[in-house]
Amino acid sequence: MAKDKIKAKIQRYDPEKDQKPYFQEYVVEIDRELTVHELLTKIHKNYDGTLAYRAYKCFKGMCTTCIVKLDGKTVRSCATRVEPGSEITIEPAGGGALIRDLVVDFKKM
Amino acid sequence: MDMKTYTTDVVVIGGGGAACRAAIEVSEKGLNSMMLDKGRPGRSGATPCALWSIQAPFGPRGRDQRDTPEQYFEDMVKAGRFIGDQNIAEIVAFTACDRILDMEKYGVHFKKYDDGRFFQTPMPGQTYPRSCFMIENGQHMSTVLAKEVSRRDNIQVLKDFFVFDLLKNGDVVVGVIGMDLLTGELVAVNAKSTVMATGGYTSLWGFSDNPPTLTGDGVAMAYLAGADIVDLEFNQYYGTDVIWPPSVKGAVVLYELMIDEFADGEITDKDGNIIIEKPLPIRDEAIKIIFETIKAGKGTPHGGVYFDTTLSPKGEDAVRDVFKNMTPKHYKFLIDAAGIDLAKEPLEVAPASHYQCGGIYINGRGQATVEGLYACGECAGNFQGANRLAGSALCDTQTTGAHVGGCSADDAKNRDMLPADKSNLNEKKELVNMFLSKKNKSTRPLFIKEEILKTMDQHMAPFRNEKGMEKGLSLIQSLSEQLENIQVPEIKRYNFELEEALEARLMVDAAKITFGSAMFRKESRGHHNREDYPDTDNKNWRCHTIVKQVDGKPQYSKRDVIYTRMKPQD
Incomplete structure (x- = not known):
């Protein structure tokens, strides 16, 4: 992947219309290293307004509202950086019922 | 669109410290309530962003035996430049200790001296060191309060629930309408008392150190419902929020940590000249110095000043220990999200939107000027005045939350349930x-x-x-x-x-x-x-600014400040 791009495969799923979850690929143009949370914000703004993710941030990487699975591993999206040129996979995390795309119903506090 | 309707005695809008405390107090009074949280309970609003500091004048039970509620009251009134209503400031100053003891009972961990006294840190504007120390900072406080709420059967929480307007019967507020984001349903909640605890709206500004969800819903809804809104011109900026790099823009680094008891670093201009002298000034004065430095062309490459701990005589390891002990999560976050070690390198910081001192006008019982509506915490407006002391915000969530929650419940006992028109x-x-x-x-x-x-x-x-x-x-x-x-x-x-x-x-x-x-x-x-x-x-403007909607338009007026214990001397 070129150094000014990140290729993100993101799990999409709307239980109201989709049979099962599927992956959608976004090639995002970037000019610097960014966090996963910034990447999702960028995709939502510039590429696909229908992507559901949690935009809340607490500024200290602690509230875990923004957790996702990055290449299979659960991370805090606001505190995890993605290198320019990388190809990544993002899936929902947190264990609750899947609401839509990356948003789950957090059961526990 | 389908609509679901709930009925309850008291509906509380919000999910942070004030909302939780208000709901707990309604529960203590034996009434049913619903708490409507825009996000995830225990993890939404501004409370999780807060650091260790919550003020309470413990005096002999704390660090300095000379401290008293009277002194806290005086400090608050002076910092607010004499335009905070003192009947409400009294509630904050005189119930702070009891509310902190409540928090301890719920499970918040405070740092203590070996003999059991509360450890307290000095902050600018406090005559005696008054900030109690929450070991795990605001995130833990928020989680503990939400757990206390969830333990009570007479509080029902709707999470990921966005309230977008108040409902009325004639001139009386009778509940709210909102959207359950998880299901997509429209939901009306009909209640005898409606308590606004939606926090401030610092994220109406782009450069803010608060979560993006704090956009002013509460104040705007109260305004649209005809309530008086007060002193909105006093949105507090905080002096030292990260301006670069963008991945951590808005993260707060406390200039209050620069005193010699802590990191002992300096706030400097682009050339390394110290711009904030010690003892440190209170917040409104600090931001003025920083703004003037930037305006004079002495700012850093991205338009800020430096938060520089490398100038500390204590050395890197000792400074690192300060951050690790006092604000461990913030410290680690900057490393994880941006590769920045606060103990090792100067950081570019600038004033960002931080706290709304103004908000919904309330009386001494937390009632807004529209029947049925109450407000507490940051979204209530007339008690901070023109400026806020460090450590007051969290204290207000508990003191006004409990007081206003209690009053809203007492009133609900004597009020009929009216349907929305x-x-x-x-x-x-x-x-x-x-x-x-x-x-x-x-x-x-x-x-x-x-x-x-x-x-x-x-x-x-x-x-x-x-x-x-x-x-x-x-x-x-x-x-x-x-x-x-x-x-x-x-x-x-x-x-x-x-x-x-x-x-x-x-x-x-x-x-x-x-x-x-x-x-x-x-x-x-x-x-x-x-x-x-x-x-x-002072002659013309030592008063509140009131705005109220009349015939669809904002109408502005002055209102006298309520002085109880301390009148201005001139």
């Missing part, structure tokens, strides 16, 4: 349909929100003037005309863009009356600095 309800439902319907020339709510944030950053900075504000206000007016062009996708579950559209509608009103209030006050005081009226004018 049919026409009122239909009007609100129509709003949602408006945003979902197809348009010829459509826009996304995000674009309108971004323009609002940009306009506030540019024209509602702490230093402002008539011309800039007129420009800002006209930009906001034109954005408000664009609201009807918003079109969002028809998605049932987690329709975030629909939430943003409903948010944008409230944001334009919050922005409009903030501009109006700042234009109305023709003097400089606290966090409101008019370049065209640089002096404090």
Whole structure:
């Protein structure tokens, strides 16, 4: 992947219309290293307004509202950086019922 | 769209410290309540962002035996530049210790001396060291309070629930209407008392150290329902928030940590000259120094100043220990998200929007000027005055939360349940349909929100003037005309863009009356600095600014400040 791009495969799923979850690929143009949370914000703004993710941030990487699975591993999206040129996979995390795309119903506090 | 209806004694809007404490107090009074949280319980609002500091005058039970509630009260009144209502400031100062003991009972961990006294840190503006130390900072406080709420059977919590308007029966507020984001359902909650605990709206500004969800819903809804709103020109900026790199822009690093008891570093200009002398000034003075440095061309490459601990005589390891002990999560976050070690390198910081001192006007029982409506915590407006002390925000959530929650419950016992007017309800439902319907020339709510944030950053900075504000206000007016062009996708579950559209509608009103209030006050005081009226004018302006909607338009007026124990001396 070129150094000014990140290729993100993101799990999409709307239980109201989709049979099962599927992956959608976004090639995002970037000019610097960014966090996963910034990447999702960028995709939502510039590429696909229908992507559901949690935009809340607490500024200290602690509230875990923004957790996702990055290449299979659960991370805090606001505190995890993605290198320019990388190809990544993002899936929902947190264990609750899947609401839509990356948003789950957090059961526990 | 289908609509579900709930009925309860008291409905509390919000999910942070004030909302939780209000709901707990209603529960203590034996009444049923519902708490409607825009996010995830225990993890939403500004409370999780807070650090260790919560003020309470423990005196002999704390660090300095000379401290008293009277002294706390006096410090608060002076820092607020004499325009905080003292009947409410008394509630804060005189119940603070009891509320902290409640928190301890719920499970919040405080640092103590070996003999059991509360460890307290000194902060600027406190006559004696008064900030109790929450070991795991605001995140833990927030989680503990939410757990206390969930343990009580008479509190029902709706999470991921966005309240977008108040419901009325004639002139009385009788509950709220909102959207359950998880299911996409419209929900009305009918209640005898409605308590606003939605926090501040610092994220109406682009450069903010608060979560993006704090956009002014509460104040705007109260305004639209006809309540008096007060002192919105006093939005507090915090001096040292990260401005670079962008991945951590808005993260707060406390200048209060620069005293010799802690990191003992310095705030400097681009050339390394110390700009803030010790003892450290209180917040409104600190931001003035920083702004003046930047304005004089002595700012850093990205328009800030340096937060520099490398100048500390203590050395890197000792400084690192301070951060690890006092703000462990913030310290680690900067490393994880940006590769920045605060103990090792200077950081570019600048003043960002931090706390709204103004808000909904309340009386000594927390009642707004519209029957049935109450407010507590940051969204209540008339007790901080023109500036806020460090450690007061969290303290207010507990003191006013408990007091106002209790009063709202007492009143609910003597009030009948009134249904919302049919026409009122239909009007609100129509709003949602408006945003979902197809348009010829459509826009996304995000674009309108971004323009609002940009306009506030540019024209509602702490230093402002008539011309800039007129420009800002006209930009906001034109954005408000664009609201009807918003079109969002028809998605049932987690329709975030629909939430943003409903948010944008409230944001334009919050922005409009903030501009109006700042234009109305023709003097400089606290966090409101008019370049065209640089002096404090006690003769004409030692009073509140009130804004109220009359015939669809904001109407501005003055109101006397309530003095109880301490009148201004001149």
